[in-house]
Amino acid sequence: MDYIKLGWRNLRRNARRSAVTVLAIAFGYAAINLFSGYIHNVYAGLAEQSIKGERLGHLILAQRGAFDEGKLEPGKYVFSGAEFARISALLAHDADVELVALKLALNGLISNGTASTIFIGEGLDPVVTRRLNGSFGRALGAQLDPARPAAGVVASDLARLMKLDAGAVAVLLTSTLSGQTNALDLEIGGLFNTGNAGTNDKFLLLPLTYVQRLLDTDGGDRIIVLLKDTSRVETARGRIAGALAAAGLDLELRSWRELSAFYEQVKTVFDMIFTFMVSIVLVVVLTSIVNTMSMSIVERTREIGTLRALGMNRAQVVTLFAAEALLLVAAGGLAGTLVTLFAMWAVNRAELSYVPPNISYSVFLQVDFVPDVMVLALLLLALVACAAALLPASRAARLSIVDALGHV
Amino acid sequence: MAFVSLSGVDKDYALGATAVRALRGIDLEIARGEFMAVWGPSGSGKTSLLNLIGLLDKPTRGSVHLEGERVDRLPDARLARTRARHIGIVFQSFNLVPVLDACENVMLPLQIAGQGARAAREIALRRLDQVGLGEHCARRPDQLSGGQRQRVAIARALAASPGLVIADEPTANLDSETSLAIVELMRELNRRDGVTFLFSTHDPRLLERVDRRVHLQDGRIIAEPA
Ligand SMILES: Nc1ncnc2c1ncn2[C@@H]1O[C@H](COP(=O)(O)OP(=O)(O)O)[C@@H](O)[C@H]1O
Numbered sequence: 001m002d003y004i005k006l007g008w009r010n011l012r013r014n015a016r017r018s019a020v021t022v023l024a025i026a027f028g029y030a031a032i033n034l035f036s037g038y039i040h041n042v043y044a045g046l047a048e049q050s051i052k053g054e055r056l057g058h059l060i061l062a063q064r065g066a067f068d069e070g071k072l073e074p075g076k077y078v079f080s081g082a083e084f085a086r087i088s089a090l091l092a093h094d095a096d097v098e099l100v101a102l103k104l105a106l107n108g109l110i111s112n113g114t115a116s117t118i119f120i121g122e123g124l125d126p127v128v129t130r131r132l133n134g135s136f137g138r139a140l141g142a143q144l145d146p147a148r149p150a151a152g153v154v155a156s157d158l159a160r161l162m163k164l165d166a167g168a169v170a171v172l173l174t175s176t177l178s179g180q181t182n183a184l185d186l187e188i189g190g191l192f193n194t195g196n197a198g199t200n201d202k203f204l205l206l207p208l209t210y211v212q213r214l215l216d217t218d219g220g221d222r223i224i225v226l227l228k229d230t231s232r233v234e235t236a237r238g239r240i241a242g243a244l245a246a247a248g249l250d251l252e253l254r255s256w257r258e259l260s261a262f263y264e265q266v267k268t269v270f271d272m273i274f275t276f277m278v279s280i281v282l283v284v285v286l287t288s289i290v291n292t293m294s295m296s297i298v299e300r301t302r303e304i305g306t307l308r309a310l311g312m313n314r315a316q317v318v319t320l321f322a323a324e325a326l327l328l329v330a331a332g333g334l335a336g337t338l339v340t341l342f343a344m345w346a347v348n349r350a351e352l353s354y355v356p357p358n359i360s361y362s363v364f365l366q367v368d369f370v371p372d373v374m375v376l377a378l379l380l381l382a383l384v385a386c387a388a389a390l391l392p393a394s395r396a397a398r399l400s401i402v403d404a405l406g407h408v
Numbered sequence: 409m410a411f412v413s414l415s416g417v418d419k420d421y422a423l424g425a426t427a428v429r430a431l432r433g434i435d436l437e438i439a440r441g442e443f444m445a446v447w448g449p450s451g452s453g454k455t456s457l458l459n460l461i462g463l464l465d466k467p468t469r470g471s472v473h474l475e476g477e478r479v480d481r482l483p484d485a486r487l488a489r490t491r492a493r494h495i496g497i498v499f500q501s502f503n504l505v506p507v508l509d510a511c512e513n514v515m516l517p518l519q520i521a522g523q524g525a526r527a528a529r530e531i532a533l534r535r536l537d538q539v540g541l542g543e544h545c546a547r548r549p550d551q552l553s554g555g556q557r558q559r560v561a562i563a564r565a566l567a568a569s570p571g572l573v574i575a576d577e578p579t580a581n582l583d584s585e586t587s588l589a590i591v592e593l594m595r596e597l598n599r600r601d602g603v604t605f606l607f608s609t610h611d612p613r614l615l616e617r618v619d620r621r622v623h624l625q626d627g628r629i630i631a632e633p634a
């Protein structure tokens with residue numbers, strides 16, 4: 001039976017009504033695609049910002065207990081230089097690993113000679129920092145200089161508060177890992193933007209050797225593992241955990257997502273908005289298809305009776321109208337794809353920029369092309385369309401043939 | 409064995425709280441190849457009887473047999489298959505599908521029964537030829553006259569080569585000349601292919617052309633004076 005042909009002819013016969021339904025589907029579908037493309041871009045941007053911009057890396061290693069208790073007894077949870085060398089050698093062979101780096105965090109007071117305020121900071125090898133920051137480094141501002149082992153870079157808001165500029169000298173005051181108070185001069189190598197409004201007024205990025213001198217240690221408190229491919233975090237994590245355990249190392253291993261509360265918050269909120277939007281679109285599509293199909297079925301009751309008299313069974317009648325609903329979705333999906341591609345092109349070309357909440361620099365509003373979501377959304381719409389056709393069609397199919405033909 | 413047989417058939421319709429008794433105690437046997445008409449005044453039960461024989465409706469009491477098989481209790485899907493194979497139906501107001509052309513309308517019963525489009529189209533063209541509309545394959549119903557539409561409907565009823573064609577007042581919406589031509593056409597198809605035809609009418613001129621008449625009055629069959 002040529003359900004598609006019959007459905008298509010009937011849709012064309014009621015061209016205006018069909019067009020309205022197709023447009024409703026098209027715009028709903030495009031809205032889903034565009035929003036999912038936008039949040040996809042935001043998620044990717046936030047991930048990059050956490051992994052590279054904030055130098056979290058993909059996987060973070062610490063001594064067992066350090067994530068929860070590290071602040072209380074910092075001396076207890078450091079990796080010595082020798083331990084780091086051993087772990088680094090162990091992970092260097094892994095195919096997914098791009099880079100292994102030792103990090104040492106600190107906090108204390110920074111003074112410009114007349115005033116002082118609190119700071120948080122981290123020490124990293126200047127060369128490694130550049131590789132870790134990748135393309136982010138230059139975009140954020142000044143970077144650590146391998147030729148100047150006593151020079152650090154200051155978050156721009158902190159620099160403004162303390163009137164610190166490149167070339168100035170500040171003093172950092174903190175306690176060593178064993179609890180002694182210690183102070184060191186710091187040359188200001190330049191300013192940079194942490195990218196995070198929460199840290200841009202208190203952050204210092206320092207050479208590892210400088211921080212080690214200040215804290216009186218030859219080690220660090222975290223080992224950062226940067227992978228070649230962000231999508232392989234979970235695979236690599238399992239393998240690396242296995243390798244460490246096999247080497248008799250009892251360490252804690254976390255992924256960047258576990259340590260980036262901000263990413264999770266944003267994702268939760270956006271996912272919720274997205275779910276809400278998809279629900280609304282589905283309801284709109286459902287009602288407009290139910291409406292179109294009900295009208296069509298009422299108008300064609302006698303035709304249904306005729307087809308049944310010619311030998312069609314109930315299931316075939318339902319199939320006929322389901323095919324019609326699917327055609328509506330196919331046409332709406334095609335039109336919606338065109339709308340999506342055009343709007344995506346226009347938005348991405350317009351290069352609209354804005355400052356997202358809790359981010360300390362402006363970003364471009366970009367919409368990614370996410371075919372997985374587009375295919376999934378179309379399947380969902382097709383499912384909804386079938387359900388929408390099923391209700392009125394099965395009612396019509398249950399009608400007795402004599403009633404459907406109309407008593408003469 | 410009769411091709412179709414009804415025994416002790418009653419048909420009641422619920423009308424509000426009361427029941428309308430449309431058919432009472434019908435016993436009827438139809439043999440293969442008959443050319444017969446049901447006649448009687450309006451409201452006498454012609455449509456009700458034809459609907460039962462055409463398997464479009466079920467009797468309130470009594471039984472309907474087709475080729476010896478009891479068919480009045482079959483489930484919907486079996487009933488639909490039996491209709492598709494054995495019965496062709498012609499309606500008073502033609503009931504062609506408006507979005508399909510003449511050929512596609514004639515192809516419908518074949519495609520419903522699962523035939524491929526190409527084979528169905530060949531048969532449809534032959535059937536349209538038989539009813540004199542071989543040239544009108546691509547015309548939509550609204551491009552055809554009333555008589556032509558009913559010819560297409562007859563071609564459609566014959567498409568799947570059923571043993572029996574039922575036609576409820578097939579000429580009621582046609583002028584008398586066209587009506588005669590339609591009955592002549594049915595007669596010819598009956599003679600040549602042996603298809604059983606059963607139609608209802610109250611046009612006396614058409615009744616002259618049948619082999620057998622069934623006279624209905626108040627839901628009962630009245631004996632015909634020979
Ligand atoms: N669906 C129905 N509901 C109620 N009464 C009906 C229905 N169909 C037929 N009738 C009644 O049954 C009787 C026979 O009708 P019908 O078979 O249509 O006769 P005819 O075709 O000879 O005019 C009439 O009294 C008619 O009003």
Ligand SMILES: [Mg+2]
Binds near residue numbers: 408454455456
């Ligand atoms: Mg009638």
